[in-house]
Amino acid sequence: MKSIYCLFMSIILILMVTPKVYAPVGSPITIKILYDNYVSNEELKTDWGFSCVIEGTEKTVLFDAGTKGDILFHNIKKLKVNLEEVELVAISHHHGDHFGGLFSFLKENNEVTVYLPVSFPDEFFRRVEKNEAKAIAVDKPVEMCKDAFLTGEMGDRIKEQSLILNTAQGLVVITGCAHPGILRIVKRAKEIIDKKIYQVCGGFHLLDKSEAEIKEIINQFKDLGVMKVGATHCTGDRAIELFKEAYGKNFVQMGVGRVIKIAD
Numbered sequence: 001m002k003s004i005y006c007l008f009m010s011i012i013l014i015l016m017v018t019p020k021v022y023a024p025v026g027s028p029i030t031i032k033i034l035y036d037n038y039v040s041n042e043e044l045k046t047d048w049g050f051s052c053v054i055e056g057t058e059k060t061v062l063f064d065a066g067t068k069g070d071i072l073f074h075n076i077k078k079l080k081v082n083l084e085e086v087e088l089v090a091i092s093h094h095h096g097d098h099f100g101g102l103f104s105f106l107k108e109n110n111e112v113t114v115y116l117p118v119s120f121p122d123e124f125f126r127r128v129e130k131n132e133a134k135a136i137a138v139d140k141p142v143e144m145c146k147d148a149f150l151t152g153e154m155g156d157r158i159k160e161q162s163l164i165l166n167t168a169q170g171l172v173v174i175t176g177c178a179h180p181g182i183l184r185i186v187k188r189a190k191e192i193i194d195k196k197i198y199q200v201c202g203g204f205h206l207l208d209k210s211e212a213e214i215k216e217i218i219n220q221f222k223d224l225g226v227m228k229v230g231a232t233h234c235t236g237d238r239a240i241e242l243f244k245e246a247y248g249k250n251f252v253q254m255g256v257g258r259v260i261k262i263a264d
Helices: 002-017 069-078 102-108 122-130 182-192 211-223 237-250
Strands: 029-035 051-055 060-063 086-090 113-117 134-138 142-145 148-150 163-167 170-175 197-203 228-232 259-262
Touching: 029 069, 029 170, 069 102, 086 142, 102 122, 113 122, 113 142, 122 134, 170 182, 182 197, 182 211, 197 259, 211 237, 228 237
Parallel strands: 060 086, 086 113, 113 134, 170 197, 197 228
Antiparallel strands: 029 051, 029 259, 051 060, 142 148, 148 163, 163 170
16 A cells, blocks of 8 residues: 555656646748739739748748749848848749759759658659759658747649648648648648647639638638638638638738738
């Protein structure tokens, strides 16, 4: 009996002195929209495509590279982004409006690791490596660095990966075009990191959806607990309006030049 009592007290003591383990949280994070077909800053150039840079994670990340290198660099210069600080690049999918500016970027900074969906053509991987950057094929979910994850390649006809940021406020999901389905991507993010979804932003590719279908997607966003939404690029004007109506003050206006700060 005495030995059982001693064992019990030992367990209690261990529980009292052992710290609880929580999901890791990141530093304050800043997302700067470098390329978009909508505008937030009139000094910048708009064009069909998407790109953003994420600062505040363990390593600075460039997600997608827009369509044209000259427009990308014009906007980078105006936003005073230091290219030398970028260490990681992730391209969402093999469409020119998302990778078009990549090789212009690599001419300026090739000391990066470029994460590409595994379905990208072999020639694309060789071209990245010819520019003396490191290329990594992504199939399954991967942690690029602390607090920055990729969903892994998703989809059937058009393969695509999305970015997940683990922030103090919750998960931030950034999509290129969401060809595999925006709801599938959000659900995948929650499967990878069991945490609330603070914000979903990027292209949602809802141009071909009816108003009823879009409203159902919005309802499911809310069922999934998505707190904020920043729909842009290929989402479609009407879909953006519907998200804005549904989310009100929690709708995050996007567009090239927009700077989004996620507080710690």
